[in-house]
Amino acid sequence: MDYIDKKTLQRSAQQEKDEFIKAIFSLIVENESGVLSRVIGLFAGRGYNIESLTVAPVDDHGRKSRINILTSGTPMVINQIKEQLNKQIPVYQVVNLCQQGPYVARELALIKVVSKGSERAEALNLADAFRAQVVDASVDSLVFELTGKTEKIDAFVDLLRPLGLVELSRTGIAAIGRGCQTI
Amino acid sequence: MTNAEHKKSGSDETGQTVHTMTGAEVLLQVLADLGVEVIFGYPGGAVLPIYDAIFQQDKIRHILTRHEQAAVHAAEAYARSTGKIGVALVTSGPGATNTVTGLVDALMDSIPIVCISGQVFSSLIGNDAFQEADTVGITRAATKFNYLVKDKEKLADKIREAFYIAGSGRPGPVLVDIPKDLQLAQVPYVKKEIKSHPSYKPVTEPHHQAIKDAVTAMKKAKRPIFYTGGGIINAGPHASEGLRKLVKLSGFPCTSTLMGLGAYPASDKQFLGMLGMHGTYEANLATHGCDVLIALGARFDDRVTGSVKDFSPNALKIHADIDPSQINKIVLVDIPVIGDVARIIELMIQEWEAQSDHSVDQEALKNWWEQIEKWRAVDCLKYQQDTKAGEVIKPQHAIRRLSELVKEKSKEAYVSTEVGQHQMWTAQYFPFESPNHFMTSGGLGTMGYGLPAAVGIQVAHPDALVIDIAGEASTMMNIQELATIKQYRLPVKIFILNNRYMGMVRQWQELIHGGRYSESYSESLPDFVKLAESFGLKGMRARTIDELDTMINAMLDEPGPVVMEIQVEREENCFPMIPAGAPHNQILLGPVKEKTKTAS
Numbered sequence: 001m002d003y004i005d006k007k008t009l010q011r012s013a014q015q016e017k018d019e020f021i022k023a024i025f026s027l028i029v030e031n032e033s034g035v036l037s038r039v040i041g042l043f044a045g046r047g048y049n050i051e052s053l054t055v056a057p058v059d060d061h062g063r064k065s066r067i068n069i070l071t072s073g074t075p076m077v078i079n080q081i082k083e084q085l086n087k088q089i090p091v092y093q094v095v096n097l098c099q100q101g102p103y104v105a106r107e108l109a110l111i112k113v114v115s116k117g118s119e120r121a122e123a124l125n126l127a128d129a130f131r132a133q134v135v136d137a138s139v140d141s142l143v144f145e146l147t148g149k150t151e152k153i154d155a156f157v158d159l160l161r162p163l164g165l166v167e168l169s170r171t172g173i174a175a176i177g178r179g180c181q182t183i
Numbered sequence: 184m185t186n187a188e189h190k191k192s193g194s195d196e197t198g199q200t201v202h203t204m205t206g207a208e209v210l211l212q213v214l215a216d217l218g219v220e221v222i223f224g225y226p227g228g229a230v231l232p233i234y235d236a237i238f239q240q241d242k243i244r245h246i247l248t249r250h251e252q253a254a255v256h257a258a259e260a261y262a263r264s265t266g267k268i269g270v271a272l273v274t275s276g277p278g279a280t281n282t283v284t285g286l287v288d289a290l291m292d293s294i295p296i297v298c299i300s301g302q303v304f305s306s307l308i309g310n311d312a313f314q315e316a317d318t319v320g321i322t323r324a325a326t327k328f329n330y331l332v333k334d335k336e337k338l339a340d341k342i343r344e345a346f347y348i349a350g351s352g353r354p355g356p357v358l359v360d361i362p363k364d365l366q367l368a369q370v371p372y373v374k375k376e377i378k379s380h381p382s383y384k385p386v387t388e389p390h391h392q393a394i395k396d397a398v399t400a401m402k403k404a405k406r407p408i409f410y411t412g413g414g415i416i417n418a419g420p421h422a423s424e425g426l427r428k429l430v431k432l433s434g435f436p437c438t439s440t441l442m443g444l445g446a447y448p449a450s451d452k453q454f455l456g457m458l459g460m461h462g463t464y465e466a467n468l469a470t471h472g473c474d475v476l477i478a479l480g481a482r483f484d485d486r487v488t489g490s491v492k493d494f495s496p497n498a499l500k501i502h503a504d505i506d507p508s509q510i511n512k513i514v515l516v517d518i519p520v521i522g523d524v525a526r527i528i529e530l531m532i533q534e535w536e537a538q539s540d541h542s543v544d545q546e547a548l549k550n551w552w553e554q555i556e557k558w559r560a561v562d563c564l565k566y567q568q569d570t571k572a573g574e575v576i577k578p579q580h581a582i583r584r585l586s587e588l589v590k591e592k593s594k595e596a597y598v599s600t601e602v603g604q605h606q607m608w609t610a611q612y613f614p615f616e617s618p619n620h621f622m623t624s625g626g627l628g629t630m631g632y633g634l635p636a637a638v639g640i641q642v643a644h645p646d647a648l649v650i651d652i653a654g655e656a657s658t659m660m661n662i663q664e665l666a667t668i669k670q671y672r673l674p675v676k677i678f679i680l681n682n683r684y685m686g687m688v689r690q691w692q693e694l695i696h697g698g699r700y701s702e703s704y705s706e707s708l709p710d711f712v713k714l715a716e717s718f719g720l721k722g723m724r725a726r727t728i729d730e731l732d733t734m735i736n737a738m739l740d741e742p743g744p745v746v747m748e749i750q751v752e753r754e755e756n757c758f759p760m761i762p763a764g765a766p767h768n769q770i771l772l773g774p775v776k777e778k779t780k781t782a783s
Contacts (some may be wrong), residue, residue: 037323079511089380
């Protein structure tokens with residue numbers, strides 16, 4: 001329970017006081033207007049960093065939504081973010097997946113490339129290697145869809161930059177714990 | 184049921200009687216069900232249906248303040264002096280935006296209030312309608328929770344929920360925004376209570392292992408200290424009683440934050456006075472030198488800690504708070520105890536008695552007290568008051584005499600303050616013996632708080648002695664409330680220490696900004712006696728030391744409201760002082776005492 005968590009934090013925070021750690025917060029929130037604004041406002045108001053954010057309803061009746069936030073900070077700040085999120089009235093639950101155990105985190109990207117000839121052929125080859133789908137094509141353009149870890153998408157995007165990449169749309173990560181554990 | 188008898192009635196599936204009334208009537212009915220007796224507010228276009236319903240009932244009294252900010256401060260002080268939830272009612276747009284300062288004030292000091300704001304018709308929301316403002320957007324970061332009621336079926340429950348959220352867990356302000364069409368619509372009403380919430384579940388029962396660990400650490404302490412805060416007062420009289428018992432049982436010294444004053448009696452020998460920036464020498468050095476720090480319902484504010492890395496550097500820290508986000512926020516603690524502080528204290532007392540085979544090292548405790556008495560002997564609050572007729576009044580002396588003369592009349596005063604030097608001097612020179620008697624803006628430091636706060640206190644305690652200890656600059660910020668005082672014949676005493684400066688600003692400019700008194704003098708002040716008279720109130724003035732006692736007595740003997748101007752030493756500074764960001768052992772004493780300190 002909380003008591004033990006807090007005592008653990010005390011020790012870890014003393015050891016790595018100023019070291020930044022990564023955190024993926026998954027929040028179950030009431031699906032009502034203003035909740036996302038409340039969460040984002042909290043990050044802005046208290047000077048916490050948001051690296052990516054996803055949100056969508058997750059239950060049958062559309063009453064609850066899940067928000068995934070990728071952030072980083074010192075252990076003390078990460079603990080504060082968790083507690084401050086927990087304190088928000090319409091928030092049911094907050095879990096730091098990085099702390100909870102093994103997890104899967106994935107992102108989806110749509111990538112538009114405008115090129116011809118060998119560049120276009122090379123882009124298609126790379127897409128094959130990365131298992132990206134072609135979801136739209138015209139004579140001069142291609143749109144790839146790629147799902148995977150953030151690093152994989154970064155790598156694919158970097159390779160496409162010299163091959164005519166003109167537009168990029170990414171979702172930010174959706175994440176879930178491995179195994180039977182749920183939040 | 185006041186207005187409902189003649190309304191349509193039916194019953195729901197559970198057989199409960201469902202009455203249909205207008206939204207405005209439902210609001211007042213629910214407030215009455217919740218035990219609300221008083222609302223502080225100001226009417227306007229978007230709350231006219233509510234004011235119409237107020238006019239037609241007699242359960243709830245409405246107090247008309249002269250500004251919406253004042254309505255919120257009055258509601259805050261009403262709440263803090265009674266332990267009930269304060270209620271403010273304002274209109275849309277400017278009415279709502281004027282509440283923001285009061286809401287943040289209540290948020291910072293954990294004061295339970297519910298603010299009802301009117302909103303333009305639902306169909307007009309988002310159209311930049313007349314007196315439209317995005318009230319929930321603007322107040323989202325200013326409240327514990329807020330919402331715009333969109334569904335008329337939910338109106339009653341949303342009001343009940345607001346009260347539950349405001350008053351439970353760590354208390355705070357909740358705002359409910361109600362569009363005008365909902366106030367006019369026919370809305371179902373069923374009598375019921377709300378005592379839980381699906382996604383908000385505050386922890387009140389502490390972890391028993393944490394209590395055990397805390398008491399074990401306390402028993403092993405050689406140089407312990409209790410550091411108590413406003414949480415004790417919020418937790419109710421039971422918490423203050425428990426604290427007194429625990430402090431006596433342990434024999435430990437006790438210090439308090441500004442917000443906690445009164446929870447432990449100031450006259451008791453184990454009380455060291457307030458700690459922090461303008462705290463006493465003994466409280467700050469004891470906090471710095473302790474080996475076990477027991478923080479109860481306090482949040483390690485920067486005005487308390489000074490330099491965080493040097494704060495109580497060698498102590499094992501126990502931190503009891505109802506809000507888990509306060510634990511390890513500023514200072515890393517060794518033993519966190521999350522729960523209702525009244526319950527925590529109760530369990531600590533039980534555990535203290537259960538661990539009777541372990542007793543405190545009395546020899547060490549005795550040495551610790553000897554050390555503390557040496558610090559206390561420095562007499563850090565000493566000031567020099569020349570008592571010859573015609574001499575200038577020292578502000579510290581004015582407050583000390585006020586407290587002494589109140590005591591001579593066997594009265595216990597409710598005191599509010601504004602913000603600045605006079606507020607710190609009140610904390611230092613006006614001893615509080617019981618909780619809920621000191622109303623001040625601690626966290627936000629809102630100038631203009633004290634006068635409307637005095638209104639709220641006097642409304643809650645019509646027969647009590649209520650004094651607003653003020654500075655001339657702060658009191659000008661909500662001076663319009665003199666009209667409220669007049670209208671409701673509130674016998675408030677407004678005790679203005681006039682040094683014709685924004686004293687605390689001037690003090691910092693003297694000490695930190697090379698004596699460049701940029702904009703900190705009070706220019707073009709009114710004649711406070713004439714000002715009082717123009718509002719139909721009694722005005723009094725003391726110019727010199729020989730007039731002081733006479734005028735204070737005259738003020739206290741006056742049955743009605745009084746505006747008292749005390750002309751004080753213009754450039755007196757507030758000491759002791761820990762400069763911002765400095766550790767507690769670098770405390771500055773005043774010019775009278777600085778010599779003594781170097782000698783000791």
